[in-house]
Amino acid sequence: MLASQIGYFSLILGLIFSFLLVASSIKNFNDSNKNINQKILTLSFLQLFFVITSFIGLIFSFISSDFSNETVFNNSHTTKPLFYKISGTWGNHEGSLLLWLLILTLFIFLFLVKSNEQPKKYRLLTLLFQQVIIIGFFLFLLKTSNPFNQLFPVPKEGLGLNPILQDPALAIHPPILYLGYVGSSIVFSASLSAVTQNYISKEWALHIKKWILISWFFLSIGIMLGSIWAYYELGWGGFWFWDPVENVSLMPWLTLTALLHCVLVLEKRITLTSWIVVLSIATFILSMCGTFLVRSGILNSVHTFANDPERGIFILIFLFILILLSLLIFFIFHKEKSENIKKIFWLSKETSILINNWFMMYFLSVVLIGTTYPIFLDVISGLKISVGPPFYQKLIVPFLIPFLLFMAIGPRLNWIKSKLENKLSLIIFFILSIFLAFFILKKLNLDLLINTVLISSAFYLFFITLRDFFIKKFNNFSQTTAHFSFSILILSILFNSILSSEIIANIKVGEKFQFNKGNILFEKIVKNESSNYQSVIGHFKIKNDDGKIIYLKPELRIYNQPITITSEADIKTTFLSDTFLVMNLVKGQEYFNIRYQVKPFMIWIWISVSLMSLGGLISVFKKKHEK
Amino acid sequence: MKNKILLTTIISFFAFCFIIFYKGLNNSNIYSPEKNIKKNIPIFITKDFFSENEVSSKEIFTGNNFYILNIWSSWCVPCKKEHPILMELSKNKSIKLIGLNYRDNLNNAQKFINELGNPYSQILIDEDGTLAVEFGAYGVPETFIIDKNKKIIKKFIGPLTLDLSKKIKSLIK
Numbered sequence: 046m047l048a049s050q051i052g053y054f055s056l057i058l059g060l061i062f063s064f065l066l067v068a069s070s071i072k073n074f075n076d077s078n079k080n081i082n083q084k085i086l087t088l089s090f091l092q093l094f095f096v097i098t099s100f101i102g103l104i105f106s107f108i109s110s111d112f113s114n115e116t117v118f119n120n121s122h123t124t125k126p127l128f129y130k131i132s133g134t135w136g137n138h139e140g141s142l143l144l145w146l147l148i149l150t151l152f153i154f155l156f157l158v159k160s161n162e163q164p165k166k167y168r169l170l171t172l173l174f175q176q177v178i179i180i181g182f183f184l185f186l187l188k189t190s191n192p193f194n195q196l197f198p199v200p201k202e203g204l205g206l207n208p209i210l211q212d213p214a215l216a217i218h219p220p221i222l223y224l225g226y227v228g229s230s231i232v233f234s235a236s237l238s239a240v241t242q243n244y245i246s247k248e249w250a251l252h253i254k255k256w257i258l259i260s261w262f263f264l265s266i267g268i269m270l271g272s273i274w275a276y277y278e279l280g281w282g283g284f285w286f287w288d289p290v291e292n293v294s295l296m297p298w299l300t301l302t303a304l305l306h307c308v309l310v311l312e313k314r315i316t317l318t319s320w321i322v323v324l325s326i327a328t329f330i331l332s333m334c335g336t337f338l339v340r341s342g343i344l345n346s347v348h349t350f351a352n353d354p355e356r357g358i359f360i361l362i363f364l365f366i367l368i369l370l371s372l373l374i375f376f377i378f379h380k381e382k383s384e385n386i387k388k389i390f391w392l393s394k395e396t397s398i399l400i401n402n403w404f405m406m407y408f409l410s411v412v413l414i415g416t417t418y419p420i421f422l423d424v425i426s427g428l429k430i431s432v433g434p435p436f437y438q439k440l441i442v443p444f445l446i447p448f449l450l451f452m453a454i455g456p457r458l459n460w461i462k463s464k465l466e467n468k469l470s471l472i473i474f475f476i477l478s479i480f481l482a483f484f485i486l487k488k489l490n491l492d493l494l495i496n497t498v499l500i501s502s503a504f505y506l507f508f509i510t511l512r513d514f515f516i517k518k519f520n521n522f523s524q525t526t527a528h529f530s531f532s533i534l535i536l537s538i539l540f541n542s543i544l545s546s547e548i549i550a551n552i553k554v555g556e557k558f559q560f561n562k563g564n565i566l567f568e569k570i571v572k573n574e575s576s577n578y579q580s581v582i583g584h585f586k587i588k589n590d591d592g593k594i595i596y597l598k599p600e601l602r603i604y605n606q607p608i609t610i611t612s613e614a615d616i617k618t619t620f621l622s623d624t625f626l627v628m629n630l631v632k633g634q635e636y637f638n639i640r641y642q643v644k645p646f647m648i649w650i651w652i653s654v655s656l657m658s659l660g661g662l663i664s665v666f667k668k669k670h671e672k
Numbered sequence: 673m674k675n676k677i678l679l680t681t682i683i684s685f686f687a688f689c690f691i692i693f694y695k696g697l698n699n700s701n702i703y704s705p706e707k708n709i710k711k712n713i714p715i716f717i718t719k720d721f722f723s724e725n726e727v728s729s730k731e732i733f734t735g736n737n738f739y740i741l742n743i744w745s746s747w748c749v750p751c752k753k754e755h756p757i758l759m760e761l762s763k764n765k766s767i768k769l770i771g772l773n774y775r776d777n778l779n780n781a782q783k784f785i786n787e788l789g790n791p792y793s794q795i796l797i798d799e800d801g802t803l804a805v806e807f808g809a810y811g812v813p814e815t816f817i818i819d820k821n822k823k824i825i826k827k828f829i830g831p832l833t834l835d836l837s838k839k840i841k842s843l844i845k
Contacts, residue, residue, distance in 0.1 A: 343696050357697045365690050369683065376679045424695045
């Protein structure tokens with residue numbers, strides 16, 4: 046009771062501080078002082094403090110199962126384990142928005158603290174733009190999705206948390222992803238303010254690069270955690286389904302990756318300025334667009350928990366106000382700088398980065414069209430379609446080949462103008478990769494041309510970057526790490542998709558199912574009681590084609606609040622492959638439907654994404670930038 | 673000048689997106705999955721509900737008209753809810769309503785029909801539920817629209833509503 050009261054009033058105080066911040070930064074903007082007023086820092090800190098208080102208030106309400114709070118009532122239950130009570134705080138619409146707000150205020154405070162060397166007006170304007178976003182979120186929260194709504198009479202028991210959300214990966218997935226999304230809001234505000242101040246320069250690039258890298262790091266990790274959750278919890282036996290919500294998190298990642306590379310160019314020479322501003326705006330707008338698509342229920346997806354058109358309309362209007370605002374600022378203030386006119390030499394790092402950008406934009410447009418086209422079609426013609434994985438695969442996969450090749454060669458070029466050095470080794474490695482890919486695929490009897498070319502280009506990137514580790518030593522270590530991990534990622538995805546095998550069968554207890562040279566034996570079922578669910582555990586003994594025997598125990602869970610049946614896959618992970626077994630109840634039958642999959646190199650997908658993100662993170666802490 | 677044109681174009685593009693999204697928000701996004709469309713009905717032999725004689729699918733789907741196959745059960749609460757709509761549909765002469773009694777106790781099912789009326793021109797028994805699975809059903813109630821060529825053209829999961837019954841009528845026209 047008390048905790049949610051405190052939370053609610055802190056939220057209102059936080060909003061008041063937003064207005065105070067706006068007023069004092071406008072006042073501070075034109076005075077003669079060279080530095081920004083210390084008062085602004087204090088105000089920003091207080092705002093952060095109140096939002097944190099509010100968030101802690103909500104966490105307390107969840108821990109103490111205070112069902113007078115509507116959010117707690119809807120999303121919690123007394124029998125739920127403590128860990129999930131806490132993670133339930135941001136596992137729902139209201140709480141997750143409060144978390145957004147928390148991260149927004151945290152980042153702007155950190156920005157103010159960390160940007161001392163930057164011009165005063167630039168910092169103040171960034172603060173102003175950021176406050177516009179913050180105020181928007183405060184109003185959204187208070188008006189349409191207040192996390193502290195009171196219920197009277199107080200219910201005795203809550204309605205429980207969606208059981209598919211009771212998973213450790215998912216408990217940390219939203220906060221991390223939000224750090225990425227919100228990090229891009231700083232990039233957005235900062236680039237708008239740099240445009241108005243005509244401050245897009247090498248110094249600015251150096252300073253904003255850190256923020257881009259930080260949000261890129263969190264976004265990558267956040268997407269990966271979501272994918273891990275989908276793999277382990279949803280039990281669909283894959284890691285990426287081109288689900289609209291997954292796409293929506295991928296889109297800002299693509300623009301952010303493009304931006305990251307462009308800023309490297311800007312560090313060297315003043316060029317591509319308009320493009321950089323457009324990318325900064327696009328990244329944040331796409332993140333917001335993601336929030337809109339997920340939270341409004343306009344899309345059908347595993348993530349659409351809330352289905353409230355009023356909220357949707359609010360975010361939609363807010364989103365378009367931000368788009369309009371940024372467009373106007375861009376068109377009114379932005380002036381191309383004269384140095385721009387200098388041409389970019391065709392064989393240079395700039396060119397390869399531009400090529401990288403074209404590819405990113407191509408991938409982005411494929412994903413964007415695939416995700417939003419059904420909405421447009423539905424509104425215009427009333428047709429309902431859903432765009433599935435084949436669309437994305439057909440359009441994206443072939444273009445990975447040149448993308449990977451450029452990724453291998455690009456970093457070897459010099460800035461401005463260069464000659465391709467070590468041509469011989471580049472060619473040798475290329476031939477080596479083709480042979481390697483060819484022989485591997487020949488051995489597996491899968492030597493389709495597209496496979497061979499794809500895998501050889503991935504191998505090519507792999508070898509070239511591997512060689513860079515030895516030749517370049519620690520010069521540009523982060524970039525090499527990131528590119529190297531990307532080649533592992535692509536290789537593991539490719540091998541995973543070609544080598545995966547799947548067996549689907551209906552099987553009774555005690556039965557044996559034969560396949561090729563192996564078999565699956567359904568030994569028995571064991572029933573189990575846990576605090577908030579009952580489970581039926583199937584014991585399976587599987588003999589693989591190679592004669593190896595493994596035991597797998599997939600589970601069916603029946604959660605009591607609300608009554609939901611989920612199936613937990615049992616997954617055995619080794620460095621070489623994952624074995625995956627999931628069982629499902631066939632309504633009213635004695636037999637179970639089982640799906641048994643062998644998925645090679647699964648773990649390498651997670652490892653490589655983590656490594657790649659780490660590469661980005663190293664770059665944040667790197668003092669000296671590359672030559 | 674050039675900038676102004678560009679700006680206007682971009683803004684009008686976003687305005688267009690806004691309208692689409694705005695309209696999209698008000699659209700309902702609940703719809704039946706388009707599975708099993710244009711799939712042939714399974715060939716089966718089962719018992720008739722009243723006579724308990726064996727009947728085959730060939731004998732049942734003989735006429736040159738539309739069929740509605742409705743999977744129901746006396747223990748299924750939503751089935752009771754959709755029953756009046758089925759009764760109303762059964763007045764339509766161009767449709768033949770066929771009931772599939774899913775995993776039910778025959779006595780209870782008889783009672784259900786006696787109490788609420790019989791909309792079906794024929795009821796089939798699906799004692800172990802396999803027939804429903806062959807049709808591709810997920811549960812009860814479910815309704816399949818079968819056209820003159822014995823193909824399933826539409827499937828509705830869950831109880832029928834007034835809206836859906838209008839849709840069925842328009843489909844059959």
